[in-house]
Amino acid sequence: MSFEISSQLTDSFAYQVKNEPQSKNLMQAVGNNGIYQVAENPDSIRAMRPTFSIDLETGEVANQRQSGRCWMFAALNTMRHDMQNRYNLDKFELSQNYTFFWDKFEKSNYFYENVINTANEDSGSRRFDFLMTTPQQDGGQWDMLCAIIEKYGIVPAEIMPDNANATNSRSLNQTLNTKLRHDAVVLRNAIHSGKTAAEVESMRQLMLQDIYRLLVFALGPVPSEFDWEYLDKDKKYHREAGLTPKTFYDKFIGWNLSDYISIINAPTEDKPYNQLYTVDLLGNIVGGREVRHLNLEMDRVKELVIAQLKDGEGVWFGSDVGKSSDRQKGIMDPDLYTLDTLFSTDFSMSKAERLDYDESLMTHAMVITGVDLVDDKPTKWKVENSWGDKPGAKGYFVMSDEWMSEFVYQAVINKKYLTSDEQYVYDSQYSNPTILKPWDPMGALA
Numbered sequence: 001m002s003f004e005i006s007s008q009l010t011d012s013f014a015y016q017v018k019n020e021p022q023s024k025n026l027m028q029a030v031g032n033n034g035i036y037q038v039a040e041n042p043d044s045i046r047a048m049r050p051t052f053s054i055d056l057e058t059g060e061v062a063n064q065r066q067s068g069r070c071w072m073f074a075a076l077n078t079m080r081h082d083m084q085n086r087y088n089l090d091k092f093e094l095s096q097n098y099t100f101f102w103d104k105f106e107k108s109n110y111f112y113e114n115v116i117n118t119a120n121e122d123s124g125s126r127r128f129d130f131l132m133t134t135p136q137q138d139g140g141q142w143d144m145l146c147a148i149i150e151k152y153g154i155v156p157a158e159i160m161p162d163n164a165n166a167t168n169s170r171s172l173n174q175t176l177n178t179k180l181r182h183d184a185v186v187l188r189n190a191i192h193s194g195k196t197a198a199e200v201e202s203m204r205q206l207m208l209q210d211i212y213r214l215l216v217f218a219l220g221p222v223p224s225e226f227d228w229e230y231l232d233k234d235k236k237y238h239r240e241a242g243l244t245p246k247t248f249y250d251k252f253i254g255w256n257l258s259d260y261i262s263i264i265n266a267p268t269e270d271k272p273y274n275q276l277y278t279v280d281l282l283g284n285i286v287g288g289r290e291v292r293h294l295n296l297e298m299d300r301v302k303e304l305v306i307a308q309l310k311d312g313e314g315v316w317f318g319s320d321v322g323k324s325s326d327r328q329k330g331i332m333d334p335d336l337y338t339l340d341t342l343f344s345t346d347f348s349m350s351k352a353e354r355l356d357y358d359e360s361l362m363t364h365a366m367v368i369t370g371v372d373l374v375d376d377k378p379t380k381w382k383v384e385n386s387w388g389d390k391p392g393a394k395g396y397f398v399m400s401d402e403w404m405s406e407f408v409y410q411a412v413i414n415k416k417y418l419t420s421d422e423q424y425v426y427d428s429q430y431s432n433p434t435i436l437k438p439w440d441p442m443g444a445l446a
Contacts, residue, residue, distance in 0.1 A: 030342070039337040040326075048331045048398040052370035052382045054309050059084060061395030062093055063388035065167035068138030071446040072096045072103075073386035074316045074365040075145045075412075076154070079253050081314055081369075087252070088232040093157040097166040098245070099145065100138075101219045102152045104172075106285045107136040108180060108211045112204050113286050115184045119191040130438045131281065135180035138169050139445030140284065142316055142365075142412045146257040147288035153245030154253065159226050165218040172218050179214065183207045257289075261418075261426060264293040264410045265301050266442050267352045273297055274422070276429035279436045279443035292433060293442060294426050298405050302378060304413045305368060314367045314384065318410035318446045321364035324403060330392020332383070332407070333400040351406055355441045362409045365446035366397070378404075409442070 017023055029038050058081045064073050076094040084092055114131055121128050165172045186207075190200055216222075227241045228248070243251075264277075271277065277293045296304075305315045325332040339347055354360035370382030381404060383397040391397070399408075415423060436442055 026342070035339070035342070036326075036337050039339050039342045041335055041338050044333045044335045044400075045329065045331060048333055048380060048400060050330075050382065050393045050396065050398050052372045052380070054306075054373065055370040055382060056081070056309065056312060056314055057085075058314065058367075058369050058384055060091060061384055061389055062096075062386050064096070064386045065162075065388075067100075067167060067169040069096050069100060069166075069169075070386055071140045071142070071318075071365040072099050072145055074367050074446075075142060077367050077384060077386070078314050078316055079154075079255065082255075083252055088234065089230065090233045092230075095155045095157045095160045097157075097162045097219055098155050098160040098222060099148050099152075100166055101160075101215055101222050102148050103140060103144070103284055104136065104176065104215055104219075105208075105211060106148070106288070108176070109204075109208060110284050110286055111135045111180050112183065112187065112207065114281055115187050116191065116200060116204070119188050127281070127438060132181060132184065135177045135184070137173060137445065141282070141291050141445060142260070142262050142410075143289050143291040144284045146260070147283075147285040149249060150257060151285060151288060153247070153249040155223055155226065155245050155248060156228055156230075159223050159228065160220060163220055175218075176211070176214065179210070259414050259416065260412050261415050262291070262293050262410055263301055263304065263413055264295050264442060265298045265351075266293075266295050266355065266409065267298075267350075268355050269352070271295050271434075271436075271442070274425055276426060276433040277436055277442060278433040279438065279440055281438040282443045292426075292430060293410070294422065296422070301408070301411055302401075302404070304417050305411055306371060306373070306378065307417045308413055309368065309371055313414070314369045316365060316412040317368055317408055318362040318365045319408045320360045320362060321366070321407075323360060323407050325397075327387070327391050330385075330395075330397040332397060332403045334402050334406055335400070358441075360407065361441035361444040362446055363444065368399075368411075369396070
């Protein structure tokens with residue numbers, strides 16, 4: 001049954017709005033100042049004071065600038081915090097440009113792999129369209145960063161510093177995606193014309209050679225061996241010669257990355273709790289670590305995050321940072337804007353409904369570095385962002401516990417904190433997780 005809007009109906013709507021009490025004042029206030037400015041709730045701002053009962057010392061924040069590398073910054077920040085404490089370092093960063101280079105290179109090969117594997121699918125299929133919409137992008141997942149480090153190691157920022165294309169990646173992404181789509185045409189045509197698998201693989205290798213060359217010009221050459229010199233906080237000089245990216249990681253960081261796993265909170269009917277999930281077509285390294293998510297209830301996610309914080313270690317997490325947040329004030333709270341009151345209407349949706357109806361998904365990764373516990377219950381959380389030191393409290397944000405419940409979807413926890421039952425689920429289902437569709441919200445990249 002169709003319904004056409006009539007002029008009589010719109011006339012009645014206009015009459016109702018015009019005759020509402022305070023209608024003229026509200027139109028002026030909202031029109032002149034903006035929706036969020038008028039709807040801002042001062043009680044929320046007062047409640048989000050940056051004081052915490054558990055507050056890790058993590059130093060100055062980093063700045064991803066105009067790039068989508070938050071997932072790298074957040075992951076490398078968790079490792080940097082540990083390294084700073086152990087080696088008495090000041091103002092130290094790990095190279096996000098180094099991992100950026102290898103991620104772009106490996107994602108290109110991952111794209112080629114999927115193009116070849118879907119060559120017999122119709123060009124109008126949803127999987128094909130999904131692949132071609134964004135052949136690669138800046139975003140990623142924790143497991144994807146682990147895959148990079150496990151294969152290529154890591155280096156200090158001064159060994160491969162950021163450049164113009166790392167800090168503002170738009171032109172690089174446009175150029176690289178155009179090249180990848182061009183190569184997809186060539187590969188599919190070759191397969192459809194009857195080229196052998198060996199011939200197609202030879203073509204792929206030549207394409208990867210072009211990608212590598214493009215990335216060297218855009219991001220700089222990647223170091224294979226280097227010497228590292230640094231002064232600690234006591235101004236004591238140190239020098240390490242003949243390092244490789246992998247020996248640097250092993251010596252100075254040394255985390256067993258297989259100990260760190262992704263837990264999610266996806267309260268939708270299609271994802272029962274205490275089950276393991278992966279996502280079709282999601283990854284960056286062919287043959288490398290694959291994405292795995294253990295779905296847990298939100299209260300359990302919080303318990304695990306608190307346990308890791310109490311042991312002095314920050315927590316990588318993914319959230320929908322644009323919801324009910326103020327970038328400059330550094331506040332994330334569902335009560336920050338009283339939109340329902342301002343517009344006298346209902347905007348409410350459950351977390352599951354927001355996921356099912358495309359209202360929300362993970363968009364940004366940060367690090368939880370503190371929590372305020374009252375009677376052993378969290379009230380608010382301290383968050384290290386990667387947007388420089390201007391927003392919030394010198395780059396740190398305050399996240400209310402209610403906001404965490406509603407808009408946090410993923411966290412990375414050392415599996416030693418899992419119960420034996422949770423550990424069993426993770427281990428027993430690791431090689432046979434439930435596979436989600438490529439466009440599932442749990443496949444969103446931070």
